Amino acid sequence: MLIKKPQDIPSSEITDEAVYQQRRKFMTSSIGLTAAATLMPLQNSVAAYGGKPLNFKKNSQFDTSEDKTSFGKITNYNNYYEFGTDKYSPAKNAQALTTDPWSVTIDGEVEKPGILHLEDILKQHTLEERIYRLRCVERWSMVIPWIGFPLADLIKKARPTSKAKYVKFETLNRPSEMNGLRRNVLDWPYVEGLRIDEAMNPLTILAVGLYGEVMPKQNGAPIRLVVPWKYGYKSIKSVVKISFTEKEPVSSWTKAAPNEYGFYSNVNPDVDHPRWSQRKERRIGDFLKRDTLLFNGYADQVASLYTGMDLKKHY
Ligand code: MTE
Numbered sequence: 001m002l003i004k005k006p007q008d009i010p011s012s013e014i015t016d017e018a019v020y021q022q023r024r025k026f027m028t029s030s031i032g033l034t035a036a037a038t039l040m041p042l043q044n045s046v047a048a049y050g051g052k053p054l055n056f057k058k059n060s061q062f063d064t065s066e067d068k069t070s071f072g073k074i075t076n077y078n079n080y081y082e083f084g085t086d087k088y089s090p091a092k093n094a095q096a097l098t099t100d101p102w103s104v105t106i107d108g109e110v111e112k113p114g115i116l117h118l119e120d121i122l123k124q125h126t127l128e129e130r131i132y133r134l135r136c137v138e139r140w141s142m143v144i145p146w147i148g149f150p151l152a153d154l155i156k157k158a159r160p161t162s163k164a165k166y167v168k169f170e171t172l173n174r175p176s177e178m179n180g181l182r183r184n185v186l187d188w189p190y191v192e193g194l195r196i197d198e199a200m201n202p203l204t205i206l207a208v209g210l211y212g213e214v215m216p217k218q219n220g221a222p223i224r225l226v227v228p229w230k231y232g233y234k235s236i237k238s239v240v241k242i243s244f245t246e247k248e249p250v251s252s253w254t255k256a257a258p259n260e261y262g263f264y265s266n267v268n269p270d271v272d273h274p275r276w277s278q279r280k281e282r283r284i285g286d287f288l289k290r291d292t293l294l295f296n297g298y299a300d301q302v303a304s305l306y307t308g309m310d311l312k313k314h315y
Pocket of ligand 1: 074077078079080081082134135136137171190219232233235236
């Protein structure tokens with residue numbers, strides 16, 4: 001995103017060859033899996049790819065007629081700078097991450113601060129599958145069947161005070177397991193933020209898996225944010241802290257390049273990134289580009305959050 005190297009800016013342009021290679025690799029290894037899958041009864045926890053299966057309900061409100069991006073592509077073309085700045089390193093390097101035990105600290109303007117263990121979070125929330133589009137600021141997109149629960153459910157349990165206007169999220173900062181932290185490409189830990197009404201919007205989820213299984217490490221195991229109407233970098237991975245604040249948090253990307261990455265980061269074809277247009281995107285695996293949709297196609301659910309705001313100014 002920020003670092004200007006040949007594979008960076010035009011990543012949406014060079015994807016096809018890379019995806020082709022990944023697809024070849026994945027197809028070879030998926031033949032056996034397809035055979036195994038046909039033998040399995042149809043149920044909501046299916047070990048299709050080898051990860052630990054999760055129990056979940058399908059939320060038909062967030063189903064789609066669009067083709068889902070394959071598991072192979074979702075897990076081999078990632079942005080996770082803590083494990084390298086190119087798209088292919090996270091799949092390899094993130095395997096070093098210990099994700100059990102895991103806890104999430106809740107602090108700041110809440111009546112019930114504390115440390116939540118992941119097992120307890122999972123016990124307290126009903127998991128559902130939601131298929132969302134993810135649109136990266138670099139002009140590529142995917143369609144991902146996430147497994148998670150509404151962030152609003154967790155927020156309600158924490159009981160924010162009237163001073164809580166924003167929610168700040170932090171990723172784990174563990175240099176011994178995250179080799180990308182050795183490079184100062186961002187001010188670690190990775191930080192993101194939402195306005196509290198954005199965080200409470202029913203579309204915003206904390207995801208703990210995809211394709212029916214626990215979250216692959218390169219996708220942000222064991223728990224990550226997914227905010228489908230914003231550019232992908234808002235969907236912070238491997239979350240260890242959620243803080244409720246009165247002031248707007250400064251995200252890592254805004255700190256690194258404020259003129260390129262604003263607080264809101266809503267997907268908007270009418271607002272160019274200073275270095276490229278956001279009008280078109282390439283769905284990973286597709287040959288032709290498609291038009292980018294305002295709020296990534298979720299305008300009906302979220303446009304009202306920004307009534308009266310100049311979206312060019314609040315980019
Ligand atoms: N979270 C952390 N901690 N570190 C990152 O580098 N990259 C972001 C976001 N969350 C990132 C992160 C970006 S730029 C994108 S596009 C999405 O994760 C990519 O998610 P995916 O790899 O699961 O597709």
